[in-house]
Amino acid sequence: MVFDLNRRLAAETLGTAVLVATVVGSGIMADRLSDDVAVSLLGNTIRTGAILVVLISILGPISGAHFNPAVTMVFAARREIEIPEATLYILAQVLGGIAGTLISHSMFEVEIFQISETVRTGAGQWIAETVATFGLVFTILAGLRCRREGIPWLVGLYITAAYWFTASTSFANPAVAIARALSNTFSGIRPLDVPAFIVAEILGALVAAALAGWMLVQRSASASPVTVTGTE
Numbered sequence: 001m002v003f004d005l006n007r008r009l010a011a012e013t014l015g016t017a018v019l020v021a022t023v024v025g026s027g028i029m030a031d032r033l034s035d036d037v038a039v040s041l042l043g044n045t046i047r048t049g050a051i052l053v054v055l056i057s058i059l060g061p062i063s064g065a066h067f068n069p070a071v072t073m074v075f076a077a078r079r080e081i082e083i084p085e086a087t088l089y090i091l092a093q094v095l096g097g098i099a100g101t102l103i104s105h106s107m108f109e110v111e112i113f114q115i116s117e118t119v120r121t122g123a124g125q126w127i128a129e130t131v132a133t134f135g136l137v138f139t140i141l142a143g144l145r146c147r148r149e150g151i152p153w154l155v156g157l158y159i160t161a162a163y164w165f166t167a168s169t170s171f172a173n174p175a176v177a178i179a180r181a182l183s184n185t186f187s188g189i190r191p192l193d194v195p196a197f198i199v200a201e202i203l204g205a206l207v208a209a210a211l212a213g214w215m216l217v218q219r220s221a222s223a224s225p226v227t228v229t230g231t232e
Contacts, residue, residue, distance in 0.1 A: 020100030
């Protein structure tokens with residue numbers, strides 16, 4: 001089915017709002033239930049990976065389930081979405097993310113409007129965000145090429161893993177970074193640190209797009225067949 005732009009924008013807004021509400025809300029819940037930061041992070045991780053599987057499965061057929069300006073930029077660069085539509089997608093994602101933060105605060109009865117004081121800066125953090133977003137975008141593009149039906153699980157599992165192997169806990173999403181700057185809770189990020197995160201995320205996305213464009217190019221009919229384990 002082909003959905004009109006209004007419905008696609010609604011799906012992007014809703015999906016990003018639910019994603020951010022899950023990230024922020026599960027962070028608040030985990031922090032309340034345990035004084036152990038590792039346990040809180042684990043709680044935050046599992047819920048985020050799980051909701052991504054759900055959201056991509058149900059909203060992917062409507063909008064493509066980007067929920068991420070870096071992903072939308074890549075598809076615009078690949079000319080799979082027009083620039084005006086991509087701009088509206090990004091706006092919907094940012095607004096949806098902010099809404100998700102405010103809704104989460106309301107549910108947990110904390111101050112609705114907040115500014116994060118959590119410092120997340122330094123070369124290690126920036127490299128981590130570049131790596132995290134590179135991996136996310138490459139996973140999506142490789143999934144589209146090799147395992148389209150598995151993308152919800154591929155993305156959910158990748159983010160679950162990246163929470164733990166990246167120093168930044170894998171934001172990998174400019175809209176999520178902006179939204180989390182408005183939450184002075186477990187998952188927050190100081191607004192001053194957001195621009196560098198966004199630059200790192202866009203860089204990682206572009207590198208992933210370039211590598212995928214080379215590595216995953218459709219082979220010609222005359223080329224020798226190559227068997228990829230698990231993708232026959």
